[in-house]
Amino acid sequence: MMRKMSSYPIGFTAHDHAQCVKSALAAAQAVCANRGVQLTPVRLRTLEILLEEHAAMGAYDVLARLNAEGLGSKPPVAYRALGFLVDQGFVHRIEQLNAFIACAHPEDAHSPAFMICRSCGTVAEAKAQSGKFAQSAAQTGFQIEQTVIEAEGLCPSCQPQVQS
Amino acid sequence: MMRKMSSYPIGFTAHDHAQCVKSALAAAQAVCANRGVQLTPVRLRTLEILLEEHAAMGAYDVLARLNAEGLGSKPPVAYRALGFLVDQGFVHRIEQLNAFIACAHPEDAHSPAFMICRSCGTVAEAKAQSGKFAQSAAQTGFQIEQTVIEAEGLCPSCQPQVQS
DNA sequence: CGCATCATGTTATGTTATAACACACAACGT
DNA sequence: ACGTTGTGTGTTATAACATAACATGATGCG
Ligand SMILES: [Zn+2]
Ligand SMILES: [Zn+2]
Ligand SMILES: [Zn+2]
Ligand SMILES: [Zn+2]
Numbered sequence: 001m002m003r004k005m006s007s008y009p010i011g012f013t014a015h016d017h018a019q020c021v022k023s024a025l026a027a028a029q030a031v032c033a034n035r036g037v038q039l040t041p042v043r044l045r046t047l048e049i050l051l052e053e054h055a056a057m058g059a060y061d062v063l064a065r066l067n068a069e070g071l072g073s074k075p076p077v078a079y080r081a082l083g084f085l086v087d088q089g090f091v092h093r094i095e096q097l098n099a100f101i102a103c104a105h106p107e108d109a110h111s112p113a114f115m116i117c118r119s120c121g122t123v124a125e126a127k128a129q130s131g132k133f134a135q136s137a138a139q140t141g142f143q144i145e146q147t148v149i150e151a152e153g154l155c156p157s158c159q160p161q162v163q164s
Numbered sequence: 165m166m167r168k169m170s171s172y173p174i175g176f177t178a179h180d181h182a183q184c185v186k187s188a189l190a191a192a193q194a195v196c197a198n199r200g201v202q203l204t205p206v207r208l209r210t211l212e213i214l215l216e217e218h219a220a221m222g223a224y225d226v227l228a229r230l231n232a233e234g235l236g237s238k239p240p241v242a243y244r245a246l247g248f249l250v251d252q253g254f255v256h257r258i259e260q261l262n263a264f265i266a267c268a269h270p271e272d273a274h275s276p277a278f279m280i281c282r283s284c285g286t287v288a289e290a291k292a293q294s295g296k297f298a299q300s301a302a303q304t305g306f307q308i309e310q311t312v313i314e315a316e317g318l319c320p321s322c323q324p325q326v327q328s
Numbered sequence: 329c330g331c332a333t334c335a336t337g338t339t340a341t342g343t344t345a346t347a348a349c350a351c352a353c354a355a356c357g358t
Numbered sequence: 359a360c361g362t363t364g365t366g367t368g369t370t371a372t373a374a375c376a377t378a379a380c381a382t383g384a385t386g387c388g
Binding site: 095096113115117118124126128129131132133134136137140141142143144145146147148149150151152153154155156159 | 259260277279281282288290292293295296297298300301304305306307308309310311312313314315316317318319320323
C-alpha cells in the first residue's frame, strides 16, 4: 500500500473536517448502543483514524497507526477492527485497492459506489442506485445480497486542462 | 484460493462446452493477428485453461496447471500471461475473489458485470449497461475509464427451496 | 553486424490476509 | 463464590496474492 494515502476531500469537494469526524463518531456510538454491540477502544480509534484520514487506507497502514499508539501491533488486531466496522456499515472495503475507507453517508443503510482517481488516489463515495444490472440479475433468478461498484478514472482536478 | 473451483455453467445454464472453448480460442487468435500482438504458447494455454475450467481461478491455480505441463513454474509467468489476456479483453479479473475468468462475451468489447454465488462459487458474466452511476459520475466531473461491478449472492440452484 | 523490442526464466521479496490457540473479563444462573 | 458462556484481545505462525529486478533468448531491421 505505498500510495500517497493522505488526501482530504469527501467526494471531490472541501468540507468542515473536524465537524464531519465528530458527527460520524457520535452517530457510530449511537448506532452501536442501539444494536447492543461494543465500540471498543481499538474499534473506535480505528474508525477515527479512517475518518480523519478521509482516504482509502490499507489494513497495514491502519495497523501502523494503531501500533504507534500502543493499541495493537499484529495484523489480526487491525483486520478484526476493520471487519467489525465493515459489518456495522461504518467502513467500506474497496476491492480494487485492497483498502478501507470510512463511510461518507453513515446516516442510513446503503450499498456504496466508488469513484477512484488513478492519479491522486482520491476516493469519492456515492450511494448506489438500483439499476439495470439488479433487474437482469433478478430475471436470471440470481439473488443479490451485496454489490461492489467501483469506477476508476480521473477526478475533476486531475483531468488534463483544455487550452483556452 | 481454496474454493471448489471446478464448475461448468456459463451463466447458470448448461451449454456445449467443447464448442464454446474452440470458438473462443479461434476468436482470440483472430483478434491477436489483427492487433499485431502475439498469442504465444503460454498465453494461449493459459486462456485455454480458463476457458476449459469456465470458472474463476486464482493465479496460482493457473500456475499449477501451467507447471504441470512444463510451461512455467514461477508466479511471474502466470501473472504475465494473465495480464496480457486481461489487457486484450479475453479474460477478466474478479476483484472480490482475487481471481480470473475467461470472458463469456468475447465477440465485442464491453465492460463486464459479474454475479458470484457465495455457495457454489459459480460466476456468471453479464455486460454492464451504462446506468445511473455513470450519469452521476459525469455530473460530478469524474471521468470513468473502467468499472468494476460484482454482485455476490445466491445463484438459482443454491437458493433454499420453497415447500410446495 | 549492432541494436531495439518483445517474451521468457529466475531470484528474491513485498504485500495482504487468516488460522489457531491462549488469556482476560464481564454477565449469568446456581 | 463458582463454573459457564460469550466476547474481545494478544500472539505466533503461516497462507495467499503479487511484483521488482535482472538475466537470457529470439526476432526484426538498418
Ligand atoms: Zn457508505
Ligand atoms: Zn485526482
Ligand atoms: Zn467479458
Ligand atoms: Zn450457487
